[in-house]
Structure formats: C-alpha cells, structure tokens
Amino acid sequence: MSVMDQIKSRAKANKKRIVLAEGMDERVVRAAAEATKISLADIVLLGDPDAIAKFGVDLTGVTIINPLTSKKAADYAEGLYELRKAKGMTLEKAQEMVKNELYFGTMMIKMEDADGMVAGAVNSTPDVLRPALQIIKARKGLSVVSSCFVIEIPDKSYGHEGAFIYSDCGVNPNPDANQLATIAASAAESARLLIGMDPRIAMLSFSTKGSAQHELVDKMQEATRLAKEQFPELVIDGELQVDAALVPEVQKQKAPGSPLGGRANVLIFPDLQAGNIAYKLTQRLAHGIAIGPIIQGLARPVNDLSRGCNVEDIVCGIAITSVQAQA
Missing domain, CATH: 3.40.50.10750 (Isocitrate/Isopropylmalate dehydrogenase-like)
Structure with a gap:
C-alpha cells in the first residue's frame, strides 16, 4: 500500500468536515463528488449553487454554502472584526471580506464549523495562506508556518x-x-x-x-x-x-x-x-x-493546491487535510 493509500485509509476511518473554497472550478466540484462517494470526508463546497449545478455533477451528500447569502456570514464578520480590530479592522471591512470564499472558509475553521480547508486550484498560494496566517495563525510554540x-x-x-x-x-x-x-x-x-x-x-x-x-x-x-x-x-x-x-x-x-x-x-x-x-x-x-505542497505549522489545517492540479490531486489534498485535522 502506497503512502497516499495509507493516508486515505486513515482519513476514512475518522471523517472530518473539509471546506473546498473554490466551487467555481469544475475540478474542485468533481473532487467534492469523488471524496464524498468514497466517504473520505464530509465536504462543504463554497459557491453559488446555481453556478455549481451547471457543471452537471451529482453532489448528493455534499453541503453547498454561498458566502453571499449564508446566515453565518454575520457571525463570521463579527468574529473576524474581533480578531483583527487591533490591526485596524472595522466591522464594515470584515463584512465585505467574509464574502470572499477564502476568508469565509477560514472563518468556518476558526469558529469550529469545519475542520480544515483546501484551496489553490484557482487562487495563488499567497491568497490562500493570507487568511490562514491572519486568522488561524501558527500553532503555539512555532515561530513560522x-x-x-x-x-x-x-x-x-x-x-x-x-x-x-x-x-x-x-x-x-x-x-x-x-x-x-x-x-x-x-x-x-x-x-x-x-x-x-x-x-x-x-x-x-x-x-x-x-x-x-x-x-x-x-x-x-x-x-x-x-x-x-x-x-x-x-x-x-x-x-x-x-x-x-x-x-x-x-x-x-x-x-x-x-x-x-x-x-x-x-x-x-x-x-x-x-x-x-x-x-x-x-x-x-x-x-x-x-505529494504537496502540504502546509505545516498552522493551528488548524489549511492546504494549498497547484493551479495546475487535477481532480485526484484535490482528493489527495482532502485526505491529507483530514489526517492533519485528526491530530
């Protein structure tokens, strides 16, 4: 059994709730369906449900959340404001920021509505890591992610x-x-x-x-x-x-x-x-x-993808994030 097969097996044994932030990308949508089909994780897909439906993928068992209409957005904005107000964050700015899927997904983790997030199929590494570093931060005792x-x-x-x-x-x-x-x-x-x-x-x-x-x-x-x-x-x-x-x-x-x-x-x-x-x-x-890059040193797991990734790469990212969350 390969290392990746072992990681997938461990992910299945203790399923975690993993956010896929980029529901506007067909590869991510298909990875959500595949991960759910093989019981790898409980998947939350962020994006406009109508736009996601146009991909024609069976998403039975996948939770779809639109950050623009979610009832949780107000709580996440308030939480982001409290976390960052010493850095000049205003409530109005926080309300605008959580409309972004990466910030919304990261706040889901911070507020314990999810266990980890995978992104980067569409967004750059700095864009994926910025909210993680601002909100989740490095694990106690570590000076760098x-x-x-x-x-x-x-x-x-x-x-x-x-x-x-x-x-x-x-x-x-x-x-x-x-x-x-x-x-x-x-x-x-x-x-x-x-x-x-x-x-x-x-x-x-x-x-x-x-x-x-x-x-x-x-x-x-x-x-x-x-x-x-x-x-x-x-x-x-x-x-x-x-x-x-x-x-x-x-x-x-x-x-x-x-x-x-x-x-x-x-x-x-x-x-x-x-x-x-x-x-x-x-x-x-x-x-x-x-297999990677795998982000290490964060208090809660967020993993980055290559923008050239395929569906299997995303599924592997979900498995790795799940195992990290188990720890």
Missing part, C-alpha cells in the same frame, strides 16, 4: 522504505537559522503524522561538518544548534551534504558518529530554491511521487 512534500521513490533502500519528507519546498524563500529550526520540528511532526515514521532529520548544505567555510554553511550549523536546543527530542544532524545524509558508507567517511547513520528520512533544505529543485529532480530522475 512552512510546507513540506511527502516523497516516495521506487528504491526502498533509502529513507523510510523509500519515503521522505522534504521541507521547506513551497513557502519560505530564504528562512533564517531560527526559522529553519522550527521548520525541522514541523517536518518531524509531518513525518510522524502522515507517514508514521520516526523522523531522522538532516540539515542539508554543500558542506559536511565544516568541510567548507561560508555564511550559508554558518546558517545551517546555527539552525542545527538551535533545533537541538529548542527541540531536544529530535534525532537531527547537520550541516550535512546529501550523500552523507542518505548513504551510510559516505556518512562513515564524512560524518563519523552522526546519529543519523546515513539513514535520514527528513531533509531540510537551506532555502526554497534548493527544496524546489530537489523535489522536482526527485520526481523526474528518480521516478518519485511528490
């Missing part, structure tokens, strides 16, 4: 039987050392939650244990120190080149005594360029499956 990919490759000799977490590949362009330490902790939680593996975390660089001198190396060394200090339960090492993280024979030469033993399964990249390049190379050259 980030993302990860679940990676699965055919060669089971690497990682956790071929499975990895790559982070951060989608949110933070150039995280500092303290942010990287938090990203490592979030990625460890994603590894446990989504894959069920004991995380073995490598802080990656072009240097191993001081083999090169550069400010970029310094950043990863400091990130490793902070992660060990702030999250002492983590099995973590750095800075490491990727071969020293993944290959025991290389680890023995380059990083003798590393607690990872050349068996890392969570890879923390120094910046977004490295993470994005790595996951795409893994997809193309190692014939890997890359």
Whole structure:
C-alpha cells in the first residue's frame, strides 16, 4: 500500500468536515463528488449553487454554502472584526471580506464549523495562506508556518522504505537559522503524522561538518544548534551534504558518529530554491511521487493546491487535510 493509500485509509476511518473554497472550478466540484462517494470526508463546497449545478455533477451528500447569502456570514464578520480590530479592522471591512470564499472558509475553521480547508486550484498560494496566517495563525510554540512534500521513490533502500519528507519546498524563500529550526520540528511532526515514521532529520548544505567555510554553511550549523536546543527530542544532524545524509558508507567517511547513520528520512533544505529543485529532480530522475505542497505549522489545517492540479490531486489534498485535522 502506497503512502497516499495509507493516508486515505486513515482519513476514512475518522471523517472530518473539509471546506473546498473554490466551487467555481469544475475540478474542485468533481473532487467534492469523488471524496464524498468514497466517504473520505464530509465536504462543504463554497459557491453559488446555481453556478455549481451547471457543471452537471451529482453532489448528493455534499453541503453547498454561498458566502453571499449564508446566515453565518454575520457571525463570521463579527468574529473576524474581533480578531483583527487591533490591526485596524472595522466591522464594515470584515463584512465585505467574509464574502470572499477564502476568508469565509477560514472563518468556518476558526469558529469550529469545519475542520480544515483546501484551496489553490484557482487562487495563488499567497491568497490562500493570507487568511490562514491572519486568522488561524501558527500553532503555539512555532515561530513560522512552512510546507513540506511527502516523497516516495521506487528504491526502498533509502529513507523510510523509500519515503521522505522534504521541507521547506513551497513557502519560505530564504528562512533564517531560527526559522529553519522550527521548520525541522514541523517536518518531524509531518513525518510522524502522515507517514508514521520516526523522523531522522538532516540539515542539508554543500558542506559536511565544516568541510567548507561560508555564511550559508554558518546558517545551517546555527539552525542545527538551535533545533537541538529548542527541540531536544529530535534525532537531527547537520550541516550535512546529501550523500552523507542518505548513504551510510559516505556518512562513515564524512560524518563519523552522526546519529543519523546515513539513514535520514527528513531533509531540510537551506532555502526554497534548493527544496524546489530537489523535489522536482526527485520526481523526474528518480521516478518519485511528490505529494504537496502540504502546509505545516498552522493551528488548524489549511492546504494549498497547484493551479495546475487535477481532480485526484484535490482528493489527495482532502485526505491529507483530514489526517492533519485528526491530530
């Protein structure tokens, strides 16, 4: 059974109420129908019911809510105003904002009318994350929200039987050392939650244990120190080149005594360029499956989609969000 099959099975075992904010998109509507058909989650689809009906999709069992006419809109506006009034929010502005499906859906989560949200088939990542960061915010004890990919490759000799977490590949362009330490902790939680593996975390660089001198190396060394200090339960090492993280024979030469033993399964990249390049190379050259980006570190789950996503990608996003909500 693949990692994604396992995630879907767990989602079905404890169904959560998941909001799909972009009911104006046919892919999202068809994903709502498919997720409901296979009992993956209780789906709430946001949008104009008449416009949604034009897609001709059987939505039996799907709850459709129009933010423009919902009786809940007044409560959500009041809640948004209370949350953001110190930042200059007015009630009138809040009333206008909850007409937007992304803000409406995020307020559903905040007011405990839903367990999580999936969006991004139509909207950009900043548009999806902005209301989540403003309303739901980072989980207590974490300084930054980030993302990860679940990676699965055919060669089971690497990682956790071929499975990895790559982070951060989608949110933070150039995280500092303290942010990287938090990203490592979030990625460890994603590894446990989504894959069920004991995380073995490598802080990656072009240097191993001081083999090169550069400010970029310094950043990863400091990130490793902070992660060990702030999250002492983590099995973590750095800075490491990727071969020293993944290959025991290389680890023995380059990083003798590393607690990872050349068996890392969570890879923390120094910046977004490295993470994005790595996951795409893994997809193309190692014939890997890359599931994500998955948003991690929020107090309640909201997940972003690629605007090039298909129906199955959205269904997978629903399953992942459900499992996150179970936690």
